Amino acid sequence: MDNLELTKFANIHAAIDDPDTAHLVIGLNKIVSSRTVDGLEVDAQETPDGVKLKIIVAEGTVIAKPVHMCFGLLQEAGIQEIEMDMVIRAGAKINVIAHCVFPNAVDVRHVMDAKISVGPHANYTYLERHIHSDEGGITVVPKARIELAEGARFKTDFELLQGRVGVIDIDYETTCGPDSVMEMTSKIRGRGDDLIKIRETGHLIGERSRGVLTSRVAVKDNARAEVYNKLTATAAYARGHVDCKEIIQGNASANAVPIVEVSHPKAHITHEAALGSVDTKQLETLMSRGLNEDEASDLIVSGLLS
Amino acid sequence: MSMLEIKNLILSANGKRILDGLSLDLHEGYVHAIVGPNGAGKSTLASAVMGLSGYRDITGEMIFEGQNLHDLSVDERARKGITLAWQEPARFEGLTVRKFIRAAAGDMTDQAVADVLEKVGLSPLMHMPRAVDKTLSGGERKKIELASILAMKPRLVMLDEPDSGIDIESLRRIKQAITVLKADGSTVLLITHSLEVLGWAEHAFLMCCGRILDKGDPENISRYFKDRCIPCDHKNLPQMNGDMGNG
Numbered sequence A: 001m002d003n004l005e006l007t008k009f010a011n012i013h014a015a016i017d018d019p020d021t022a023h024l025v026i027g028l029n030k031i032v033s034s035r036t037v038d039g040l041e042v043d044a045q046e047t048p049d050g051v052k053l054k055i056i057v058a059e060g061t062v063i064a065k066p067v068h069m070c071f072g073l074l075q076e077a078g079i080q081e082i083e084m085d086m087v088i089r090a091g092a093k094i095n096v097i098a099h100c101v102f103p104n105a106v107d108v109r110h111v112m113d114a115k116i117s118v119g120p121h122a123n124y125t126y127l128e129r130h131i132h133s134d135e136g137g138i139t140v141v142p143k144a145r146i147e148l149a150e151g152a153r154f155k156t157d158f159e160l161l162q163g164r165v166g167v168i169d170i171d172y173e174t175t176c177g178p179d180s181v182m183e184m185t186s187k188i189r190g191r192g193d194d195l196i197k198i199r200e201t202g203h204l205i206g207e208r209s210r211g212v213l214t215s216r217v218a219v220k221d222n223a224r225a226e227v228y229n230k231l232t233a234t235a236a237y238a239r240g241h242v243d244c245k246e247i248i249q250g251n252a253s254a255n256a257v258p259i260v261e262v263s264h265p266k267a268h269i270t271h272e273a274a275l276g277s278v279d280t281k282q283l284e285t286l287m288s289r290g291l292n293e294d295e296a297s298d299l300i301v302s303g304l305l306s
Numbered sequence B: 001m002s003m004l005e006i007k008n009l010i011l012s013a014n015g016k017r018i019l020d021g022l023s024l025d026l027h028e029g030y031v032h033a034i035v036g037p038n039g040a041g042k043s044t045l046a047s048a049v050m051g052l053s054g055y056r057d058i059t060g061e062m063i064f065e066g067q068n069l070h071d072l073s074v075d076e077r078a079r080k081g082i083t084l085a086w087q088e089p090a091r092f093e094g095l096t097v098r099k100f101i102r103a104a105a106g107d108m109t110d111q112a113v114a115d116v117l118e119k120v121g122l123s124p125l126m127h128m129p130r131a132v133d134k135t136l137s138g139g140e141r142k143k144i145e146l147a148s149i150l151a152m153k154p155r156l157v158m159l160d161e162p163d164s165g166i167d168i169e170s171l172r173r174i175k176q177a178i179t180v181l182k183a184d185g186s187t188v189l190l191i192t193h194s195l196e197v198l199g200w201a202e203h204a205f206l207m208c209c210g211r212i213l214d215k216g217d218p219e220n221i222s223r224y225f226k227d228r229c230i231p232c233d234h235k236n237l238p239q240m241n242g243d244m245g246n247g
């Protein structure tokens, strides 16, 4: 199988063909295709079960077009372990879109272990979008440790909406320096016997740092979701918010364990969590326009996860 | 023939009769109004006609175009052509105005969505991509609700307090939208405690304590309502009121 096929599922041909757009495609443990642009240094090494990446964005470099990464495998079975060390130097700006593609997975394990440093006043936006098979035979373990220097901005979105989740265990932890801004969002839809674990942690250790942890989960059939969001604030004027919504249908179940810790009198954190079935008023509003209950639920859930 | 015939409707909650033997007839093609003080049971009546959960345990009859509504679900009633604009419209995180309106009409082009938004006085360019969520004002959500009903072209639409949270300029738009609904063949039931909205109707009912006390020409009903019901001289709790005849 040609691993460039992966990019078809990710629908990123235009980006791959564009000489001004950086990209990196990893199929199983092979570097299938890559291109870099000025100020972006990528060192990729194949390992027995994956690749080891070192990525540096040079000081002050603004990478205009989103950088596309594509990880995955077309095989039914396999292990892919990505080790990533990413450094975004002072004042640099980069937007990465990672496509994680496992369209035929029956027995697949995908592990991501990332260490990310966002330098002073640098800006990092990361979207990770998963495309899975309908079998559910996959385990995804993304782990990231992120450090934000003074004035840095970091925004990450994790989306697993296509295909079955299988098992996912997200573990992201960000430490936020002075005046930095962090937003971590996950949107996941589970069904069958999918198991979803989200652990997102933020530490607001710098003065005036700000952070938001957002989770949006919909589970049905026998799927289960566990969301452990933790936000701590230890500096003056740190501001944070934890926001978790989980919609539960059928025999599915979900929990939310928000932990907020404040140990500075001038810091402030809020949290909200809503777990339950689809809201009756929303449902009946759409049903009063002629949608049946399933159509109405789907529309509400797809809005929440959009 | 009546389009909707309601006979002796009784609905109790917590041992209290919210609808207390209410009867009324709506005629096809008319703009009707139900006027009554807060707590009279107007929203409860609308909820019962729509078949919302919590309002299904009723006695009496609701016959719509010859068919008893009792066993029909909300969406089955909607597919018969009945709809309701809520007094407080729901909010939907992430659901765009475009998708919300399209949901009411199946296939709809962007141009058709834009048309109904313009009819309620909203800018299609600005509003179509926005979410029907808490970032919209109450008035905007009411207009979007009305736009979705224009898209649906219902046989019977109940508009619960269409003027609440609406400024004067927008009120004119909403009045026009009702004219459009009527021209498109909808029968309209305005639910209100406002004399202004009552003035839009061709026929009116006066409701108090879960019953219809009077009906007829909106001007007469308006006079009665103004003189006798503002302020309302009895609490709108049916069991506390022995003298219904005086309204």
Ligand SMILES: Nc1ncnc2c1ncn2[C@@H]1O[C@H](COP(=O)(O)OP(=O)(O)O)[C@@H](O)[C@H]1O
Pocket (backbone or CB within 6 Å): B013, B014, B018, B036, B037, B038, B039, B040, B041, B042, B043, B044, B045, B054, B236
């Ligand atoms: N689900 C309910 N349970 C108990 N009381 C209710 C319920 N819904 C409405 N009521 C009561 O019924 C009365 C009529 O309410 P409503 O229909 O909202 O009046 P209106 O729309 O005319 O202001 C009020 O006294 C209200 O408090």
Ligand SMILES: [Mg+2]
Pocket (backbone or CB within 6 Å): B042, B043, B044, B087, B160
């Ligand atoms: Mg009301």
